Amino acid sequence: MREIQVSKITECVQELSLEAGIRLGEDIVHRLEKAQETEASPQGREVLRKLAENARIAQSESLPICQDTGFAVVFMEIGQDVHFTGGDLREAVNEGIRRGYRKGYFRNSIVGDPLDRKNTDDNTPCVLYTDIVAGDRVKICFAPKGGGSENTSTIRMLPPSSGIQGVKAFVLEQVQSVGANACPPVIVGVGIGGTFEQCALLAKKALFRTAGSRHPNALYARLEQELLEAINRLGIGPAGFGGSTTALGVFIEVYPCHIASLPVAVNMQCHAARHKETII
Amino acid sequence: MNSIEIHTPLTDASVEALHSGDAVLISGILYTARDAAHKRMVETLDRGGALPMDLNGQVLFYAGPTPAKPGRPIGSIGPTTSGRMDAYTPRLLELGLKGVIGKGIRSEEIRKAMLSKRVVYFGAIGGAAALLAQTVRKADVVAYAHLGPEAVYRLEVYHFPALVVYDLHGGNLYREAMAKYGQLV
Numbered sequence: 001m002r003e004i005q006v007s008k009i010t011e012c013v014q015e016l017s018l019e020a021g022i023r024l025g026e027d028i029v030h031r032l033e034k035a036q037e038t039e040a041s042p043q044g045r046e047v048l049r050k051l052a053e054n055a056r057i058a059q060s061e062s063l064p065i066c067q068d069t070g071f072a073v074v075f076m077e078i079g080q081d082v083h084f085t086g087g088d089l090r091e092a093v094n095e096g097i098r099r100g101y102r103k104g105y106f107r108n109s110i111v112g113d114p115l116d117r118k119n120t121d122d123n124t125p126c127v128l129y130t131d132i133v134a135g136d137r138v139k140i141c142f143a144p145k146g147g148g149s150e151n152t153s154t155i156r157m158l159p160p161s162s163g164i165q166g167v168k169a170f171v172l173e174q175v176q177s178v179g180a181n182a183c184p185p186v187i188v189g190v191g192i193g194g195t196f197e198q199c200a201l202l203a204k205k206a207l208f209r210t211a212g213s214r215h216p217n218a219l220y221a222r223l224e225q226e227l228l229e230a231i232n233r234l235g236i237g238p239a240g241f242g243g244s245t246t247a248l249g250v251f252i253e254v255y256p257c258h259i260a261s262l263p264v265a266v267n268m269q270c271h272a273a274r275h276k277e278t279i280i
Numbered sequence: 281m282n283s284i285e286i287h288t289p290l291t292d293a294s295v296e297a298l299h300s301g302d303a304v305l306i307s308g309i310l311y312t313a314r315d316a317a318h319k320r321m322v323e324t325l326d327r328g329g330a331l332p333m334d335l336n337g338q339v340l341f342y343a344g345p346t347p348a349k350p351g352r353p354i355g356s357i358g359p360t361t362s363g364r365m366d367a368y369t370p371r372l373l374e375l376g377l378k379g380v381i382g383k384g385i386r387s388e389e390i391r392k393a394m395l396s397k398r399v400v401y402f403g404a405i406g407g408a409a410a411l412l413a414q415t416v417r418k419a420d421v422v423a424y425a426h427l428g429p430e431a432v433y434r435l436e437v438y439h440f441p442a443l444v445v446y447d448l449h450g451g452n453l454y455r456e457a458m459a460k461y462g463q464l465v
Contacts, residue, residue: 041461063413066406066407105347148384181384235461236458271407
């Protein structure tokens with residue numbers, strides 16, 4: 001049994017929130033720069049150039065990449081041999097967010113009740129997912145999610161007869177219909193299988209993949225590539241101003257599903273694809 | 281890219297001259313307002329009250345900034361999704377607005393209403409908030425301070441970059457861009 005003080009979790013979450021909000025991942029910066037070489041539209045190239053510059057300014061001046069510093073989504077993988085001491089784990093995570101968002105001068109974007117809509121003024125509570133895994137380590141992944149791209153996400157319970165063509169048509173239809181609203185160039189997280197709620201979670205987890213990586217299963221790797229090419233033929237382009245760079249990546253996560261079902265979820269992610277992780 | 285410099289308050293002549301796809305650099309005053317501020321402004325108007333600022337000739341910027349660090353006028357600031365303001369926009373178009381800045385598609389009803397009221401829709405780059413913040417010279421909260429990031433800010437900007445999305449001649453950049461660069465049926 002390994003004891004971990006929850007104050008350690010607070011410290012880690014604080015640091016991860018600051019880093020995620022200010023430093024865009026190298027993989028995304030690299031993609032934004034590479035895309036300038038292939039983008040067909042002059043205006044599209046200008047947007048990509050500005051987005052790469054935005055990432056540099058954010059980092060050098062310690063400013064948030066985007067004013068929407070997001071809903072704090074936290075995934076924890078907790079080793080089954082870990083014992084948390086010194087307080088409540090969920091509250092420790094929330095305290096890390098509270099401190100990080102205050103220290104970074106981040107925006108508080110959470111309302112305490114979806115209909116009453118009063119700001120909680122400290123960006124809590126977070127959305128916390130915990131998985132129990134083997135071992136005595138704790139992995140924390142911090143992924144703030146902006147409201148604009150989250151609003152363009154969707155799920156559909158397809159009939160199994162739809163097959164791979166049905167999945168492709170659904171994803172393409174969604175990306176096309178939301179256009180500039182999702183802040184392209186986007187990352188498209190696709191969940192296929194599982195139950196209704198798990199399918200959405202798969203789509204969310206797909207967003208944590210490194211830009212440029214491919215699914216280990218050849219079928220899904222090919223589907224990712226085909227979808228990416230098809231999305232980039234839609235013409236939406238950077239910021240929706242037209243062009244050949246509408247998505248920087250399409251990532252699929254799958255899970256077994258019921259004989260009656262073919263759930264497909266699309267979690268749209270703007271180019272400020274923020275996720276940072278650490279292992280304790 | 282060549283950009284057209286425009287200054288707020290905008291004149292009829294300056295907005296008539298713009299066409300969808302034009303790159304502009306906006307200087308002067310912008311008023312921020314997003315969901316909660318729109319709701320309150322429309323409630324105020326419905327009660328017969330007056331808004332905290334005169335919108336005649338002005339430009340609304342759909343945005344909610346991050347807090348300013350010490351010594352800076354503002355934190356990061358970029359456009360939010362315009363379509364969420366559609367429910368409130370018709371009421372505000374009556375007040376002499378000349379332009380709005382946001383990102384994303386608006387309903388056809390709103391696009392047509394903006395056309396008939398001679399209001400230009402400018403698209404800014406979503407997520408370029410650290411970059412766009414560099415164009416802000418001064419920022420003051422002029423209404424609804426208790427709403428925090430959703431308060432109305434009066435911004436003084438210099439060379440704020442945007443593109444004309446809906447012009448006053450029926451142009452629609454988002455549609456034209458997909459027609460020009462799209463390769464799917």
